[in-house]
Each structure stands twice: as structure tokens, then as C-alpha cells.
Amino acid sequence: MVKDWKRWVVPGLAVVAALAAGWVVLRDGGPGAAPVAGAAAEPVRAAGRGEPDLPRIDLARLDRGRPASGVGRRDIFDFGVAPAPPASRVAAMPQVEAEAPPTPPPYVAPTPPPLTPLNIKYIGAFEGRHGLKVAVLMTDRKEVLTGQPGEVVANRYRIVRVGLESVDVQEVGSDQVRRIPLKGN
Secondary structure (H helix, E strand, C coil), rough: CCHHHHHHHHHHHHHHHHHHHHHHHHHHHCCCCCCCCCCCCECCCCCCCCCCCCCCCHHCCCCCHCCCCCCCCCCCCCCCCCCCHHHHHHCCCCCCCCCCCCCCCCCCCCCCCCCCCCCCEEEEEEEEECCCCCCCCEEEECCCCECCCCCCCCCCCCEEECCEEEEEECCCCCCCCCEEEEECC
16 A cells, blocks of 8 residues: 555656646746737847847737728729810810811611522422421422421421411521412422
């Protein structure tokens, strides 16, 4: 039992010594403590080892307000008239009577390009099983094309409407609808 208390005395003394050292460091502020408020920022010499001076950070300046800045206040979408030149320069310029600018010619809308000739003929129509009309067209190469309204034939023409005596077609990529009458023979 005598040996038991010796086992706890050495670690206990080490803990007490560590607590005393910590208390001393916290009470005095220690080597890296912040300066007292209002104290001037002054360089700190590094423990006499011949190292260069280290600047001390002044934390009191954090409470000071920031200076006003114009950054971020300009509206990049606000376009205005350019500022007038200074009055002294305007007065120094000789006054010359300017002639009235010529009036521009009246605006004339451009004419649409001429329509390309169609190389298809409407040769008839028939009704399918479900009552849908199907147009029968023939190209200048004697190819027979068939299609219902809304379909594209020959990769160039969209059938708009199928009637008894005509068919309306629209060239793909154009807004113009052209009517092809029924051709006999």
C-alpha cells in the first residue's frame, strides 16, 4: 500500500505544475497577447535572437468605420446623353450657319423575292379508309408523290389543304402558301 501513493504523486505534481504555468500565462497575457486598447501599434522584437521586427496588429481599427466608396453604385444600363462641352469652349468657336440637312428619301419596303417555279403538278385526290383526303402530285421527272395535309413531300413541300380542284402547298422554310390547280392529262 505504501507503493500505491508514490504512483499517483508524480503525475499529480505534473498536473499541478501545468495548471500553475497556464494561470501565469493567462494572467500576464503571455508572449503573444493582444495589446491594450488605445496602445499604438509598435513592432515587437523577437526574443532577442537577432530576427527582424514583427509588426503588431492593431485590433482597435476594426471598430472604425470604412471610408465611403463609389464602387457598385453605377448603373451599367443607364445610357444618357453625353455631357455638353464646357461653356468656354463653345463661346470660343466661330458661329457658322449650318445648312438644313438633306431630307432622307421615304422608306420603301423591299419587295419579296420572286417565287421559284414549282416543279410539281396536281393530278388528283382520293379519300383514304378513314375519310382523309390524299393528294396525288407528279414531279417534272414523272415521279408520283402522295400526301395528306400536314405531311412533307419531296423533302421540299408541305401539303396545307387538299381540295377537289386544287391543292395548297407551302415550301419548307417559307411562309408563302401556293395553290396548284388540277391539271388534266
